[in-house]
Amino acid sequence: MFFKLWISDIHVMLPSPIQKKAYLFKGRTVEHVIVFGAVTKVKELGTKLLYEVDDGTGNINCIFNQSLMLDHKTNKFMEEFNLSRINVCNYNEIDNKNNMKCEEDELSSAITTSINWLSKEVYEYERKRKTVFQLGDTICAKGRVNEFFGQREIQIYQLHLIDNLKDETGHVLDFVNLYKNEYANM
Known part of the structure; x- marks a missing residue:
């Protein structure tokens, strides 16, 4: 509180x-x-x-x-990346080791989205950080x-x-x- x-x-x-x-x-x-x-x-x-x-x-x-702000942003990126990866995985395709398999296009799209999000966040962080x-x-x-x-x-x-x-x-x-x-x- x-x-x-x-x-x-x-x-x-x-x-x-x-x-x-x-x-x-x-x-x-x-x-x-x-x-x-x-x-x-x-x-x-x-x-x-x-x-x-x-x-x-x-x-x-x-x-x-x-x-500390950058650490927070990095952690948020990792959460977003992992959630994106899980969301694009095709749960119907399971290999012999019971691991999720993802379509390459879908995973690539998730990675691109996450990296774009991170670059925007880092840019905004740097802009704010330089504002004294x-x-x-x-x-x-x-x-x-x-x-x-x-x-x-x-x-x-x-x-x-x-x-x-x-x-x-x-x-x-x-x-x-x-x-x-x-x-x-x-």
Whole structure:
């Protein structure tokens, strides 16, 4: 479960005595959070990007590991490839060893489809990866709270730009509503 929290609350949460890499917020165990705010610092660290995000209540380092995305894409490709191969196999043709036999044309078509899909995904990944948010951009980050050398940070799973005032206002109102109606009753 992801908690939408102000950055100041992330800094004051206490470590959970029961669960490793978890924190307590108003008696609830928190591992994953959603924050949003303005980018105040950008630094590239090999395959990682460090964004310092400020939401007006405080700032926090958000670490985005770009290499994890490629692993996810590669795994998805393998799943798609295997599903395509199974779908095109002719189940009526079984050889003596009870193995599926596929028509060469059908298997070739499945491979071509999968490779085309992968090349599009890799292209899109590379395009997004090279998009580094600029100072002043408002972003929304979803990830896991960590402590690194005594400082809280967020290991980012998802990150996107909030590029219009309507979305930014929506995020603020959503946070205020959660704090007023749900978090106050915890």
